[in-house]
Amino acid sequence: MSAPNSRQLVAGMVGGGPGADIGKTHRYAMRLDGHYDLQAGIFGRDPRTSSDIAAHLGVPGERNYGSVEQMAAAEAQREGGVDLVVVATPNDSHFEIARAFLEKGISVVCEKPLTQDSATAAELVRIAEENDAILAVPHCYSAYAMVRQAARMVRNGELGAIRFVDVEHASGWAATPLEDTGHKQAKWRTNPDIAGFPSVVGDLGTHAFHLLRYITGLEAQRLSGRLQAFVPGRRVFDNATVELELTGNVPARLWASMAATGHNHGLRIRIFGEKGSLEWQHEDPHHLTVQDLAGATTILTHGLGTLHDDASRLTRVGLGHPEGFLEAFANFYSDLAEVLRARRDSSPLPERDLSFPTGIDGLIGVQFVEAVAASHHDDSAWKVPASALQKAAV
Ligand SMILES: NC(=O)c1ccc[n+]([C@@H]2O[C@H](COP(=O)([O-])OP(=O)(O)OC[C@H]3O[C@@H](n4cnc5c(N)ncnc54)[C@H](O)[C@@H]3O)[C@@H](O)[C@H]2O)c1
Incomplete structure (x- = not known):
């Protein structure tokens, strides 16, 4: 059994390029409680803007990838590779992107709707189970x-x-x-x-x-x-x-x-x-x-x-201080971090019946x-x- 450690979870992202709507919400929310360190990604379809955004976010150049397949293969092999990848692209690409990471045993937060049909959605659930990876879907209003x-x-x-x-x-x-x-x-x-x-x-x-x-x-x-x-x-x-x-x-x-x-x-x-x-x-x-x-x-x-x-x-921040959408997204990410850490460190899983959507x-x-x-x-x-x-x- 590996010793529990306090290392941050390493996150990657696909999507969230310039002017993207929800990608930045994920990034703010992941930072709020300090559980995640964004270290890899493909931030949009255009390689130049993706690399600009990576630089702006402090993602090392060699971990700003040209394709999802390349990212999944490299991160799966890498010492300290990503623990989690966020898929924040439009709906038609969720399946292929999520599948590439889940097949390598890398956990995924995939935006909704999970895929375009139930056969592919069921396929992702199956691949996640077979590869012992977490698949979570950010219906964050429940958080x-x-x-x-x-x-x-x-x-x-x-x-x-x-x-x-x-x-x-x-x-x-x-x-x-x-x-x-x-x-x-x-x-x-x-x-x-x-x-x-x-x-x-x-x-x-x-x-x-x-x-x-x-x-x-x-x-x-x-x-x-x-x-x-x-x-x-x-x-x-x-x-x-x-x-x-x-x-x-x-x-x-x-x-x-x-x-x-x-x-x-x-x-x-x-x-x-x-x-x-x-x-x-x-x-x-x-x-x-x-x-x-x-x-x-x-x-x-x-x-x-x-x-x-x-x-x-x-x-x-306590009674009387406004909290809202970003905090709800961060609650989702904090609950997910508990589970990811427990799995990584082979420590007991938190018992919560009201937690994140899978x-x-x-x-x-x-x-x-x-x-x-x-x-x-x-x-x-x-x-x-x-x-x-x-x-x-x-
Ligand atoms: N959970 C929520 O509350 C919530 C809110 C808004 C959107 N969404 C979901 O998030 C997803 C994205 O929506 P959006 O409004 O942010 O879209 P968007 O068009 O604003 O942003 C999509 C981003 O993905 C990038 N992209 C597209 N294909 C890519 C690929 N193959 N590789 C890398 N990057 C790629 C685009 O360049 C862009 O930066 C959708 O599935 C949507 O349903 C969820």
Whole structure:
């Protein structure tokens, strides 16, 4: 058994080039608690800008690679090679990039949707298992303290049996034909070859669906979906409404949109139980609103010492000091670091049932997208997601 050590985990990244949206969030979040040292990567498709960014980030020139295959081979062989690679490229390249590292036994954080179809998503899960690597998917909304509080309250039965769940990730960022203006992220998110034709379901619907599953602990038994393209001429669907039947026949509804006019981020969840209800909104992440049967409202706040341990452990600056998106991403990375370190040092694994989303969650997300698309094409007929079929077969 190797001795536990305090060495930082060595991280690599593919994606996160100039003007990239989420790559820099990963980098900030990895730095926040000092668990990771970014030492290798390919920062965009263009080698020159990739090397400029590598230099700016302090990544040594010889570890700024020209191809994923080269990076995976060199880092797997290298003494002190990467413990983890973050894949933050558009959806169509997730599979090949993640596979290259997982096959070498290198753990991967792969952006959502995990891949473009459930066969390849299942393949990644299998390769990760076979090579003893971790595959994690950053649905980081589940790493907010008040979301962990909500999940713990539901697990503890504080709401009683769940009766109904209403979740939406309805943003207005692409309520106009932004793709025609050269907007980088709109361009690929409205290209069916890259984002898939139910684009908004993979992009925002999977976040909402994961949040619902994470807080309630319930899975989709069947669903009925309808897709729309609100912006004329758009080649993908930009709005989706989904009716769900969850474990125990609990009804739920999910709305995902990138064309919800005027909405900013637009992520919100409400959960109704027989004894009370909960509401959490991403744009006010510090607060969890709890209402009892009589209608009395309690607002729980991030940083309160009276929160459940799952939530109270997740503050860096304490009650009254705002924390937000970067900190939630950092919570994801800190929980992941505990597991990566335990494996590296052969030390005991932390026991947490409310922790980071894995490849299985990524796979269930892709199966959700496929079931919504299938339902839409069958005039919103009820469909059983493959995740529920597989569960029934076990
Ligand atoms: N978890 C979240 O909250 C969240 C938020 C936003 C985006 N995302 C996901 O992150 C991914 C990236 O989205 P984005 O909005 O940052 O995209 P983006 O277009 O802003 O950035 C993508 C980056 O990847 C680079 N790239 C593309 N192909 C590459 C390759 N083969 N090798 C190396 N670099 C390559 C591009 O040059 C660019 O720098 C998507 O899958 C998206 O769904 C997740």
